[in-house]
Amino acid sequence: MRKTSTIVDGAVMSGIYIILMLINLNVPLIGTFTFFLLPLPIILFIIRHGWRPGLLVWAVTFVLSGVIGGMSGIIYAFLSGFAGIVMGELYKRKSSAFGVLLGGSLVGILNLLILLVFAKYLLHFNLVKETESRFNQMIDQAAKFYKEGGPEAARLDLLREQVAMIPYMLPMSIIIGAVLSSLLTQWLVGLVLKRMRMEYRTFPPFRDWSFPKSFLWYYILALILTFTGPEQGSGLYILTINLYIILSLVLVVQGLTVIFSYAEKRQWPKALPIFIAVLVIFTSSFLPILLEVVKFLGIIDLGFELKKRINTRQ
Numbered sequence: 502m503r504k505t506s507t508i509v510d511g512a513v514m515s516g517i518y519i520i521l522m523l524i525n526l527n528v529p530l531i532g533t534f535t536f537f538l539l540p541l542p543i544i545l546f547i548i549r550h551g552w553r554p555g556l557l558v559w560a561v562t563f564v565l566s567g568v569i570g571g572m573s574g575i576i577y578a579f580l581s582g583f584a585g586i587v588m589g590e591l592y593k594r595k596s597s598a599f600g601v602l603l604g605g606s607l608v609g610i611l612n613l614l615i616l617l618v619f620a621k622y623l624l625h626f627n628l629v630k631e632t633e634s635r636f637n638q639m640i641d642q643a644a645k646f647y648k649e650g651g652p653e654a655a656r657l658d659l660l661r662e663q664v665a666m667i668p669y670m671l672p673m674s675i676i677i678g679a680v681l682s683s684l685l686t687q688w689l690v691g692l693v694l695k696r697m698r699m700e701y702r703t704f705p706p707f708r709d710w711s712f713p714k715s716f717l718w719y720y721i722l723a724l725i726l727t728f729t730g731p732e733q734g735s736g737l738y739i740l741t742i743n744l745y746i747i748l749s750l751v752l753v754v755q756g757l758t759v760i761f762s763y764a765e766k767r768q769w770p771k772a773l774p775i776f777i778a779v780l781v782i783f784t785s786s787f788l789p790i791l792l793e794v795v796k797f798l799g800i801i802d803l804g805f806e807l808k809k810r811i812n813t814r815q
Contacts (some may be wrong), residue, residue: 507554509797510546510549511546511554511561512787514542514543515542515561515732517541517568518542519541519562519638521538521539521541522562522566522569522570522577525539526574526577527579532562532567537547537682537685541686541689541690542585543585544585544588544592544690547593548589548699550574552586555586555589555590556587559585562582563575563579569770576619579615580616583611584605584608584686587604588604588605588607588687588690592690592701595702596702598705601687601702602680605686605687606676606680607679608679609680610681613678613679614675616629617629633664633667636664636667638793640661652803653704659725666742668762669739669742669743670743673746677747691703708758708765709757710754711803711808712759712803714804717752717803719748720749720751720800721747723745725742726741746777749796752800752803753781753792753796755798755803756798756800757777757778757781758798758799758802759798759799759808759811762812767810
């Protein structure tokens with residue numbers, strides 16, 4: 502009876518996966534959303550039956566995806582199936598929400614690296630150079646509408662400098678992309694598990710999030726490295742800029758938790774700290790002072806436990 506139930510569940514989840522994949526391949530706008538749902542059927546199956554039967558379901562979806570979607574289907578099946586196996590097993594083991602996020606992010610990083618290598622050496626397609634080339638073409642087209650030496654031309658020159666940084670910032674892009682992708686998938690899975698009344702461990706309230714204090718020392722090290730002026734293009738240069746940007750984002754998140762904690766303490770409307778967070782993020786390109794203030798709050802919190810002082814103050 503149990504074996505029959507496993508087979509039926511496997512067939513159902515495989516069918517759901519194929520439907521999601523077909524939407525992803527054929528409906529552009531909705532497909533962008535369903536891409537993050539692709540690991541869901543495998544995750545649900547593994548929670549119920551374990552990772553060993555889950556591997557068989559992954560194999561079935563892999564074959565069906567190749568038959569229906571060709572090379573694109575195979576790539577989707579590999580990437581989403583790998584993530585589904587790892588995250589599903591972590592859910593089954595009742596791992597913490599951060600543990601699931603870490604596992605999913607590491608798989609995401611590995612997936613992206615495999616995809617880049619596959620594209621470069623088998624398809625002879627360099628995603629980084631192609632992206633850089635496309636941006637430069639857009640800038641060149643925009644330059645035709647502006648006079649030389651004008652303020653617009655200066656902005657375009659700044660854009661060219663930023664585009665030239667794309668190859669150096671690849672590690673940061675891979676890490677951030679993997680974390681955000683895993684986080685979105687985890688959020689969607691949580692909605693489904695909650696709807697199905699299945700037990701899982703959720704994230705603590707955002708105001709209670711806190712990174713290890715060691716991150717502050719890593720940030721200080723990265724900051725010192727930026728002042729040494731490493732040669733552009735060198736290994737130390739790539740390490741420095743990626744480490745600095747990633748740790749800066751960590752401190753910004755830590756700073757936002759301070760704002761949310763203070764808002765809770767002062768009983769602000771719940772929408773207010775969310776509005777502040779959105780304002781900080783969307784004004785970071787033209788009003789970076791807000792981002793720096795929030796990052797400073799994160800530094801103070803990691804160094805001197807600012808949230809704890811806020812919560813203990815009468």
